[in-house]
Amino acid sequence: MRDNLEDFITKNKHNFERVEPLPIDAMWHRIEGQLEPRVRSMRKPIWKKLAAAVISLAIMIPLGLEMASPMEEPMDNDPITLSVAEVYPPWQPEENKYMHLIAEKKKEIGFDTLASNAHPDLSEQLRHIDKDFAQSIEDLQRYGEKEAILKVLVRYHERQLNILEKLAREAEKEKHNAKPYEERIY
Amino acid sequence: MYHAVIRMVGDSATAQDIVQEGFVKVFKHLHRFRGDSGIYSWMKRIMINEAISHIRKNKTKPKIVEADYHLEGLTDEADHDDSAGWDVSKVHDAIKLLPTRCRTVFSLFLFEGYSHKEIAVELTISESTSKTQYMRAKKLLRNHLRAICYEG
Numbered sequence: 217m218r219d220n221l222e223d224f225i226t227k228n229k230h231n232f233e234r235v236e237p238l239p240i241d242a243m244w245h246r247i248e249g250q251l252e253p254r255v256r257s258m259r260k261p262i263w264k265k266l267a268a269a270v271i272s273l274a275i276m277i278p279l280g281l282e283m284a285s286p287m288e289e290p291m292d293n294d295p296i297t298l299s300v301a302e303v304y305p306p307w308q309p310e311e312n313k314y315m316h317l318i319a320e321k322k323k324e325i326g327f328d329t330l331a332s333n334a335h336p337d338l339s340e341q342l343r344h345i346d347k348d349f350a351q352s353i354e355d356l357q358r359y360g361e362k363e364a365i366l367k368v369l370v371r372y373h374e375r376q377l378n379i380l381e382k383l384a385r386e387a388e389k390e391k392h393n394a395k396p397y398e399e400r401i402y
Numbered sequence: 403m404y405h406a407v408i409r410m411v412g413d414s415a416t417a418q419d420i421v422q423e424g425f426v427k428v429f430k431h432l433h434r435f436r437g438d439s440g441i442y443s444w445m446k447r448i449m450i451n452e453a454i455s456h457i458r459k460n461k462t463k464p465k466i467v468e469a470d471y472h473l474e475g476l477t478d479e480a481d482h483d484d485s486a487g488w489d490v491s492k493v494h495d496a497i498k499l500l501p502t503r504c505r506t507v508f509s510l511f512l513f514e515g516y517s518h519k520e521i522a523v524e525l526t527i528s529e530s531t532s533k534t535q536y537m538r539a540k541k542l543l544r545n546h547l548r549a550i551c552y553e554g
Contacts, residue, residue: 220485221540224493225512231490232513236414238404243422250426324440378515384443385520 226374300369307366314373321380325387335386338379345372345379403446405494409509410453412498420456424449450514454524457506484544487551496546500539507532508539 225232301308322328349372407424408417428445435444497505506525510516511532516524518532525532 219540221544222512224485224488228490228493229513232409232494233405235405235490235494236408238418238421243418243425246418246422247425247429250422251429324443381515382517384440385447385516388443388447 223371227370229374300366304366307369310366310370314370314377318373318376318380321377321384325380325384327380327383335383338383338386341379342376345376348372403442403449406446406509406514407449407453409494409497409513410450410506411456412500412502412505416456417453420452421449424452427452450510454506457502457525460502484548488547492547492550493543496543496550499546500542503527504535504539504542507535508543511536 301311349369352369352372403424404417404421407420408414411417411420424445427448435441497508500508503525507521510521510524511518518529518536521527521532522529527535
């Protein structure tokens, strides 16, 4: 039996990022109080704008991805050509949402410029997902159990996003390890 | 990323303190960000490291969990569909009720996409401990959810 708890969380992952409101103003005042006085007094307007922009960006990015227009066409630079919506048009908004998320993540990690031999295990996993994905699309055309198959397809998208997230972290780690010790903050 | 921290530390006040410290570090070290990876990933990594650091500093002996809870018989699947009444808010609240280590492993694995191997390195535990904690978390979470949904 599938684990409905994991399924529930995976399916609603983006809603979990906004379940508790963050008191942004109060948070900024506290952060401002901790920044160096010289920075605050000399460069306050720009600094404050920059800080506010960074905080807003950090908070809004997940929200923005979640709310990305479902009717947008998939991004042109997305190399994924497998389309569920071609065989099952009602899936179009859901597919567009995932295509957008995946394209954003790939763009973020510079996926297209990654060396082909970098992280072979993760690349292999992505290739497997593509194969399984193609198989499920065939199943979708062949069989009537659309709901079940679409659930599987959602899992593929989520797995793809998880692997891309891992790639992003690997890239972070490599950069971090390449730095001289004294420059490493994390 | 605020929610990633809440899920790891379990309460919003502590999470706000950690996010605050994290942002101060972000601003202080912004010049070191070279732009060749996503700023969101970089910042989130800092926040998660801050949360892990907080958990390490406040490390306590694991609490004794419910008496009906046996690791040997633990499975990570429900024996029936118990999802009626679940919503994001209830699941979020139930996650916050988990013991610290379970909650941290659960959040890193399921929400942040870490592997058990990576979690083991981050939390200085073994990979099998990470897997066990994950199963414990799911089992406890289901119990909490049953209680929360029953209370209505």
